[in-house]
Amino acid sequence: MGLATNIEKWDMSAAIGMATEGIRSSYNQGAGGGGFGAADREIASRIDGAKVLAAIDRIGKQATHLADWSMFAYASPYWNGQHNRERFFNHVLHDWVMSWACKGLYIQERTFNRVKAMLPVIAGGLALEQATGAEISEWTVVGQKLKQELQYQPTATKALLIRALVEQDCLDKGEDSEAFQKKRQRYYQNHWSDWSQHVETIRSQLIQYDRLARKMFKVTIEN
Template sequence: MGLATNIEHWDMSAAIGMATEGIRAKYNAGGGGGGFGAADMEIASKLDGGKVLAAVAKMGAEFEHLTLWAMFAYASPNWNRSTSSEKLFEYVINDWVFSCAEHGNFIQTSVYERIKTILPFIAGGTALEQLSGADIEYRNGELLYHPASQRKVMINALVDFDCANKGVESDSYKKKRARYYQNNWARYNGHVETIRSIIAKYDMAARKIYKKCLEKQMMAI
């Protein structure tokens, strides 16, 4: 059977999403949802999904962080495991620490723990932007970028971290910490942008290597 879904022509993000959903005949051009030959098309589609996942696994044999990112960003929500996400976050935060050190900025433990707290929001927002594009608005002759990982959400997460760390849950303490992060957000936003840049590089590299791995899979058919 050939590629029923023409999966070799699909972008990595779409291919992984389809494969982990369980590719079905409805994705096939002119393939209808039933009738004669539908079962064969369903089987062929699932085989195509297997080829996609085999290419992703092959990429992961040498570049685990890229496979972890690709699956975190593009796999079906029911596919991902928390342990895989945690491994991805470890790669990202280690690369962030190394990047900061290269620029002479050595990270304190307190900053490390706080960035680690908001890392899932940064990664999740970056994944949304890679999948659907950045939210950019043209206003008063300027382009305004609205990040998917919103500052308010991250500040709330940081406040929750401080409350748990100090064992304090009073409203006055929460408001105090929220004001602190609002007033000092530029400091944290620099780290957020560095992490976004690191993840964007993961994505670019993953797409290139995935394409090569899939081409090898196709040549082996």
């Protein structure tokens, strides 16, 4: 059991957030005002945070990509180094390529580079949803009528993903005129089904990473 919190019972996302944002006594159960007691609880909270980070390190020794995902998704901003971020993205891209290779489809370099451009948006959007909950729309438009039904609204919207694709095209072509951007935007809108399948494949991978990471964290933090 944690010294200041029941850290073993915390959700992984909350535990990592606590461990990386600078622990304060407000996290503690029954934390009061100032004085030596508050200082002691602050120290105990920091020790609990260190226990969380040690658990992530142990996960990383068995599955680096799961530890990288956990920190990418749930650690406080600026906690992760660029090296860890790039290592994580490379692992995701490798798994994505292999998943299609198993189906007999080999990814072309052009497709690879464009999916790579979308990856930070996909991963960042899913991380936000996992930490705070996905947005649900109650009303949808069917024909010219409003229909009441629950519908998942992804944080990484189609518009954001197409924007990432267009920006990659601008870099590749060395062309950033408004006319060129609109042309590429129309292209991706008309052929979105070709790209959405890759987005969904990567989302499925990341969700699986998250499930496995949570299971490993629960076992590791309790031992």
